[in-house]
Amino acid sequence: MTMRLTFENVRWSEVWQASKDTLAMLGASLVFTIVLGLLLGVVLFLTSRHQLIAQPIVYFLLSVVVNVLRSVPFVILMIMIMPVTKAITGTTLGVQGTIPPLVVAAAPFFARLVETSLREVDRGVIEAAQAMGASRWDIVRRVLLLEAKPGLLAGITITAVTLVSYTAMAGVIGGGGLGDLALRYGYQRFQTDVMIVTVILLIILVQLLQMAGDYLVRRFSRK
Amino acid sequence: MAYDGWQGVIQLIELSDISKSYRTGSVSVEAIKHIDLTIAKGEIFGIIGHSGAGKSTLLRTVNLLERPTSGSVKVGGVELTKLSSSQLQKERRRIGMIFQHFNLLAMATVRDNIAFPLRLAKLSRAAIQTRVNELLQLVGLEAHADKYPAQLSGGQKQRVGIARALASNPDVLLCDEATSALDPQTTNAILDLLLDINKKLGITILLITHEMHVIRSICDRVAVIDGGEVVEMGDVLDVFLQPQHPTTKDFVSQVADSFDPRELIASSKGRLMKINYVGEITYEPLLFNAVRSTSVQFAILQGTVSRMKNTPYGQLVIEFIGEDQEIRQVIANLRDKGLEAGELA
Ligand SMILES: Nc1ncnc2c1ncn2[C@@H]1O[C@H](COP(=O)(O)OP(=O)(O)OP(=O)(O)O)[C@@H](O)[C@H]1O
Ligand SMILES: [Mg+2]
Numbered sequence: 001m002t003m004r005l006t007f008e009n010v011r012w013s014e015v016w017q018a019s020k021d022t023l024a025m026l027g028a029s030l031v032f033t034i035v036l037g038l039l040l041g042v043v044l045f046l047t048s049r050h051q052l053i054a055q056p057i058v059y060f061l062l063s064v065v066v067n068v069l070r071s072v073p074f075v076i077l078m079i080m081i082m083p084v085t086k087a088i089t090g091t092t093l094g095v096q097g098t099i100p101p102l103v104v105a106a107a108p109f110f111a112r113l114v115e116t117s118l119r120e121v122d123r124g125v126i127e128a129a130q131a132m133g134a135s136r137w138d139i140v141r142r143v144l145l146l147e148a149k150p151g152l153l154a155g156i157t158i159t160a161v162t163l164v165s166y167t168a169m170a171g172v173i174g175g176g177g178l179g180d181l182a183l184r185y186g187y188q189r190f191q192t193d194v195m196i197v198t199v200i201l202l203i204i205l206v207q208l209l210q211m212a213g214d215y216l217v218r219r220f221s222r223k
Numbered sequence: 224m225a226y227d228g229w230q231g232v233i234q235l236i237e238l239s240d241i242s243k244s245y246r247t248g249s250v251s252v253e254a255i256k257h258i259d260l261t262i263a264k265g266e267i268f269g270i271i272g273h274s275g276a277g278k279s280t281l282l283r284t285v286n287l288l289e290r291p292t293s294g295s296v297k298v299g300g301v302e303l304t305k306l307s308s309s310q311l312q313k314e315r316r317r318i319g320m321i322f323q324h325f326n327l328l329a330m331a332t333v334r335d336n337i338a339f340p341l342r343l344a345k346l347s348r349a350a351i352q353t354r355v356n357e358l359l360q361l362v363g364l365e366a367h368a369d370k371y372p373a374q375l376s377g378g379q380k381q382r383v384g385i386a387r388a389l390a391s392n393p394d395v396l397l398c399d400e401a402t403s404a405l406d407p408q409t410t411n412a413i414l415d416l417l418l419d420i421n422k423k424l425g426i427t428i429l430l431i432t433h434e435m436h437v438i439r440s441i442c443d444r445v446a447v448i449d450g451g452e453v454v455e456m457g458d459v460l461d462v463f464l465q466p467q468h469p470t471t472k473d474f475v476s477q478v479a480d481s482f483d484p485r486e487l488i489a490s491s492k493g494r495l496m497k498i499n500y501v502g503e504i505t506y507e508p509l510l511f512n513a514v515r516s517t518s519v520q521f522a523i524l525q526g527t528v529s530r531m532k533n534t535p536y537g538q539l540v541i542e543f544i545g546e547d548q549e550i551r552q553v554i555a556n557l558r559d560k561g562l563e564a565g566e567l568a
Binding site: 132135146 | 288311315316318324326327328339342343372387388391
């Protein structure tokens with residue numbers, strides 16, 4: 001097999017469109033993932049043993065749901081929740097059609113990262129806040145989320161990178177984006193040059209996300 | 224506010240029959256047992272005990288960070304154990320607390336740490352700024368307002384803790400081993416600050432410690448706690464000069480020169496007396512005056528002349544050599560001056 005890397009098959013307008021689609025999927029799903037994951041993570045943390053709203057049964061049930069969602073491979077999850085996706089967005093295709101499965105897959109993952117970061121918050125600081133007359137809501141808002149900020153930023157970075165690879169997989173069922181491009185031209189039509197271009201773009205995207213995340217974590221670390 | 228008529232003292236904190244047990248698995252540990260404690264407005268009250276004695280548990284019942292298994296907790300006449308959680312949150316704003324490990328928000332500046340309780344109380348931005356500036360000045364941290372806790376020394380961190388605890392003008396300040404993580408010099412600076420706050424602002428202070436030095440430096444009264452029970456309680460001076468319980472004696476010996484009376488007795492040629500005195504007479508030539516008209520000679524074998532909070536005191540072991548008759552006269556002279564003199568046994 002000879003490889004001719006002349007990029008003769010690459011249609012740059014299509015690459016540009018696919019890049020925009022990938023960024024749109026990533027951006028939208030990341031926003032929803034952060035909101036839902038943060039909520040779920042805070043609830044997981046608060047209801048766990050010895051914490052502010054210790055509710056072992058609630059914690060156990062949420063924990064099971066999170067574990068189930070995290071153990072189903074993304075591609076299968078996507079197919080499984082198609083009816084839900086259709087009900088929410090009206091389609092299972094294109095950028096819109098990929099957002100619900102992306103969020104359903106990434107939010108539980110991010111929620112665990114949130115729970116872990118909140119666990120790192122010094123118990124003494126929480127106690128000091130209680131002693132000053134803080135309500136539980138005050139503690140979540142003014143203590144936990146503040147003190148866990150570097151950990152949460154690191155968690156968002158990991159989640160964003162994970163989402164990039166999910167968006168690529170979403171191409172499998174017509175999600176669009178760079179993954180879709182790579183699959184259609186690179187794999188199905190043996191246009192290796194297209195595959196290489198898309199992979200390079202994905203690598204650059206991941207690299208940029210990681211660098212931005214690391215920068216923010218450093219910027220907000222106070223230890 | 225509870226008013227104790229015949230003493231004319233306002234009781235700010237009243238703990239009655241407080242017990243707390245912890246259950247770990249099937250075993251239940253009684254951390255504190257049937258403790259009664261009354262603390263008057265304006266006093267500095269110390270609780271001392273060895274590790275595991277139950278000090279922290281007891282202190283934390285005062286603001287219900289630890290809910291006692293039984294008993295009543297009244298602060299400023301309000302029974303805290305009967306309050307709803309939002310009522311309790313309001314009452315807690317009148318009870319400041321500082322901690323051994325400071326427990327500051329690592330992600331907030333000194334200024335924001337001090338502003339924390341003010342934001343909880345929903346003060347206006349301008350009011351918060353004014354108050355924070357006052358507090359920064361009170362604890363001497365104006366120059367460090369925009370630093371983060373990680374950039375401060377231990378003593379400075381504790382100052383932030385104190386400013387934060389005082390922000391909402393509390394009636395009481397609870398101190399959980401507030402100086403145990405500090406070096407001796409910084410400890411003294413923080414103790415001076417606490418004493419100052421007590422005097423200037425009239426804030427009642429309840430502190431726990433395992434260092435007798437802390438008690439001696441700033442406390443008015445002390446309770447010694449051992450195995451979850453109060454084994455001795457009283458004015459610091461009394462407890463210090465006449466410790467009764469073995470645990471108390473142990474703590475007192477931390478700060479006194481330790482000596483073994485048996486050794487002294489064995490090598491003694493005359494009569495050994497232990498003499499205690501308190502107050503201004505500490506600085507008078509007492510011994511000289513007492514022996515002047517006799518032929519009795521004396522030797523000081525052991526002694527401390529020091530201050531407890533603001534009261535000077537002395538504690539000496541003296542050997543008197545001379546005729547029995549005359550020694551009795553000398554001792555009588557000393558007792559006339561208000562000294563306590565007892566045979567060293
Ligand atoms: N959360 C808890 N669960 C179980 N046992 C506890 C708990 N907190 C305290 N205890 C027990 O209660 C007893 C008193 O503890 P406490 O922390 O009040 O002691 P302390 O006098 O403050 O000691 P230290 O000087 O070491 O801080 C100890 O035997 C301790 O093991
Ligand atoms: Mg303790």
